[in-house]
Amino acid sequence: MAGGQREKFDNPVVEWVDSRLPVFTLMQKEYGVFPTPRNFNYFWNFGAIAMFMLVTMIVTGITLAMQYTADTTLAFNSVEGIMRDVNYGWLIRYIHMNGASFFFIAVYIHIFRGMYYGSYKQPRELLWILGVVIFLLMMATAFMGYVLPWGQMSYWGATVITNLFSAIPLVGDDIVTLLWGGFSVDNPTLKRFFALHYLLPFVIFAVVFLHVWALHVTGSNNPTGVEPKGKQDTLPFHPYYTMKDTFGLIVFVIIYAAFVFFMPNALGHPDNYIPADPLVTPAHIVPEWYFLPFYAILRAITFDIGIPFTDIALIEAKLGGVIAMFGAIVLLLIMPWLDTHPVRSARYRPWYKKALLVFVFGVVVLGYAGSQPADKVYWQTCIGSEAACSASDDHHGVATDTAHTGDDHAKPEKAPMVLKFDNTMLAQIFTIYYYVFFLVILPLLSRKEKALPIPKSLHEAVLAKAKASAAK
Amino acid sequence: MCADTATKKDHEEGTRREFLNLAAGAFGAIGTAAVVWPFVDSMNPAADTLALASTEVDLTPIQEGQSITVMWRGKPVFIRHRTKAEIKAAEEVPVNALRDKEEDKDRVQKPEWLVMVGVCTHLGCVPLGQKESETKGEYGGWVCPCHGSHYDTSGRIRKGPAPKNLSVPEYAFLTDTSIRIG
Ligand code: HEM
Numbered sequence: 088m089a090g091g092q093r094e095k096f097d098n099p100v101v102e103w104v105d106s107r108l109p110v111f112t113l114m115q116k117e118y119g120v121f122p123t124p125r126n127f128n129y130f131w132n133f134g135a136i137a138m139f140m141l142v143t144m145i146v147t148g149i150t151l152a153m154q155y156t157a158d159t160t161l162a163f164n165s166v167e168g169i170m171r172d173v174n175y176g177w178l179i180r181y182i183h184m185n186g187a188s189f190f191f192i193a194v195y196i197h198i199f200r201g202m203y204y205g206s207y208k209q210p211r212e213l214l215w216i217l218g219v220v221i222f223l224l225m226m227a228t229a230f231m232g233y234v235l236p237w238g239q240m241s242y243w244g245a246t247v248i249t250n251l252f253s254a255i256p257l258v259g260d261d262i263v264t265l266l267w268g269g270f271s272v273d274n275p276t277l278k279r280f281f282a283l284h285y286l287l288p289f290v291i292f293a294v295v296f297l298h299v300w301a302l303h304v305t306g307s308n309n310p311t312g313v314e315p316k317g318k319q320d321t322l323p324f325h326p327y328y329t330m331k332d333t334f335g336l337i338v339f340v341i342i343y344a345a346f347v348f349f350m351p352n353a354l355g356h357p358d359n360y361i362p363a364d365p366l367v368t369p370a371h372i373v374p375e376w377y378f379l380p381f382y383a384i385l386r387a388i389t390f391d392i393g394i395p396f397t398d399i400a401l402i403e404a405k406l407g408g409v410i411a412m413f414g415a416i417v418l419l420l421i422m423p424w425l426d427t428h429p430v431r432s433a434r435y436r437p438w439y440k441k442a443l444l445v446f447v448f449g450v451v452v453l454g455y456a457g458s459q460p461a462d463k464v465y466w467q468t469c470i471g472s473e474a475a476c477s478a479s480d481d482h483h484g485v486a487t488d489t490a491h492t493g494d495d496h497a498k499p500e501k502a503p504m505v506l507k508f509d510n511t512m513l514a515q516i517f518t519i520y521y522y523v524f525f526l527v528i529l530p531l532l533s534r535k536e537k538a539l540p541i542p543k544s545l546h547e548a549v550l551a552k553a554k555a556s557a558a559k
Numbered sequence: 560m561c562a563d564t565a566t567k568k569d570h571e572e573g574t575r576r577e578f579l580n581l582a583a584g585a586f587g588a589i590g591t592a593a594v595v596w597p598f599v600d601s602m603n604p605a606a607d608t609l610a611l612a613s614t615e616v617d618l619t620p621i622q623e624g625q626s627i628t629v630m631w632r633g634k635p636v637f638i639r640h641r642t643k644a645e646i647k648a649a650e651e652v653p654v655n656a657l658r659d660k661e662e663d664k665d666r667v668q669k670p671e672w673l674v675m676v677g678v679c680t681h682l683g684c685v686p687l688g689q690k691e692s693e694t695k696g697e698y699g700g701w702v703c704p705c706h707g708s709h710y711d712t713s714g715r716i717r718k719g720p721a722p723k724n725l726s727v728p729e730y731a732f733l734t735d736t737s738i739r740i741g
């Protein structure tokens with residue numbers, strides 16, 4: 088990166104350092120004069136915001152770690168101690184706790200920006216992939232962080248998620264034992280999660296470095312998706328985008344601070360203020376909100392996939408759910424090869440735009456479905472006599488659930504038909520759309536979609552917009 | 560490498576350099592694996608974790624129709640004193656109708672005592688049904704609050720996402736009214 092031409096700095100100390108290690112030249116080149124498309128909108132703020140959140144998490148995390156004890160008998164009380172006894176402990180913890188949520192908000196918007204404006208496309212595929220890797224590492228980090236306070240949700244969330252690995256054929260149980268370091272989530276599990284929770288943010292930091300490096304090789308995309316062709320299309324990063332990023336960051340931090348100070352527990356779950364109890368599962372366990380869409384996909388697979396008309400299940404429901412969930416992320420990873428349409432920005436792709444907005448809607452609905460009990464019924468009607476139906480309701484009693492899994496052999500004869508639409512079906516519909524969007528719609532549109540005319544260059548697009556608003 | 564014939568022969572059987580590269584690579588790979596394994600294995604259950612193996616339970620206070628939950632290896636174990644009706648229901652189910660085919664008699668040592676690990680075989684939650692007040696699900700046994708797996712009076716999976724019956728731990732009757740688990 089270094090080497091090459093170096094400009095002289097006026098300050099003698101800076102000049103002395105720079106001639107030996109050209110860090111100032113590097114900063115000047117990458118963040119000072121760096122040519123940046125002149126038409127960024129506010130969606131381009133979220134990379135810088137995510138970076139700010141990462142640093143915030145590391146600073147608050149390290150100060151928390153100075154007070155926290157990773158031991159099942161002490162963890163919960165040490166977090167309560169942070170809340171009550173440590174000076175400003177409550178503040179640091181609330182910044183960290185809500186920081187995880189706001190980090191995910193920033194990153195989700197950042198990912199959406201990439202999808203909408205086609206930033207994943209050639210030549211930015213690797214940049215995109217590094218981004219998805221960061222997202223995966225963040226999920227692992229946040230999951231393990233949530234286990235540390237050792238409340239009921241910590242414990243049962245950890246149990247359910249680690250048990251996912253038992254779905255792997257043959258070696259699944261051994262892997263789970265290895266993850267736990269025992270026969271259930273317990274002290275060895277908590278200790279290793281703390282060690283990894285401390286480590287992973289620094290790994291994220293390293294991958295972010297690669298991500299930004301790759302960005303500075305290809306340069307930024309922009310709302311038109313048209314590459315800048317010369318000086319007239321770009322602005323120096325400083326002061327134009329340092330200012331725009333700072334402004335956006337301040338707005339973001341105001342909202343974040345409102346949560347930290349006025350509703351610090353709004354995004355959390357009250358059950359996590361009950362100490363972990365291995366003998367009692369809370370009636371309704373849900374993961375943190377940022378995992379809900381994936382959790383809904385996991386639960387949507389309630390059926391075995393097997394050879395028809397036989398008992399042989401090739402993929403049991405449990406494994407199927409796990410595959411569907413991880414598959415949802417793999418699809419993001421390979422998105423640059425699923426969508427090969429030559430036009431980047433959704434602005435000029437009316438069909439892609441609609442499909443993508445429905446996709447986003449679908450992910451939000453999946454998030455909602457993930458937060459509700461699997462057996463929640465939204466609508467139901469009865470075919471046959473009313474009386475028979477209400478009788479059958481009684482029979483079902485409390486939790487009539489997920490399972491359309493079959494095996495209802497012991498049912499009373501001639502059950503009346505009850506048509507219903509429940510939460511599992513809702514999740515199934517949008518899980519299907521999630522997959523169809525990537526595997527059918529994207530490749531299809533790549534070949535068939537006729538794009539609107541795209542601007543010849545960025546400054547032309549900017550000028551046209553200025554003229555249009557002047558005319559108004 | 561000047562003699563034409565020697566080069567040809569070397570090439571047919573692979574050069575010495577190729578052999579050395581392969582041998583060095585193989586050594587390196589095995590060596591790395593040998594160094595990595597202790598680190599991976601250190602994450603497996605430690606000796607003291609393995610040593611917490613068994614628990615003794617006195618069954619006398621458990622009335623017919625009651626259940627208790629005891630801790631064993633960090634997990635809940637359900638012990639149920641089954642009623643005649645429950646035993647009958649469990650025994651009458653045709654095995655072919657089950658997802659995880661097991662006869663009731665293979666799951667108990669004495670029909671009135673059902674002993675099993677109270678961990679849902681789906682993703683590890685503790686099913687409800689131990690307490691009088693809790694729902695017992697559609698098959699009169701247990702029902703998991705997490706994703707709704709229903710278990711029958713023999714702890715066999717009947718409905719929902721779980722693939723297997725609740726597992727029966729190793730246990731032995733020490734006397735008529737006490738057992739040792741593990
Ligand atoms: C990628 C960045 C990070 C994310 C997304 C993250 C996420 C989380 C989450 C969700 C919690 C649970 C908060 C709660 O409910 O109480 C947590 C707790 C914790 N984290 Fe982090 N964290 C990050 C970085 C760090 C770092 C760098 C450290 C330094 C060691 C750290 C140390 C801790 C500690 C000690 C706790 C337990 C105290 C508590 O629960 O408040 N974290 N983290």
Ligand code: FES
Pocket residue numbers: 679680681682683684703704705706707708719720721
């Ligand atoms: S853990 Fe019991 S049904 Fe999922």
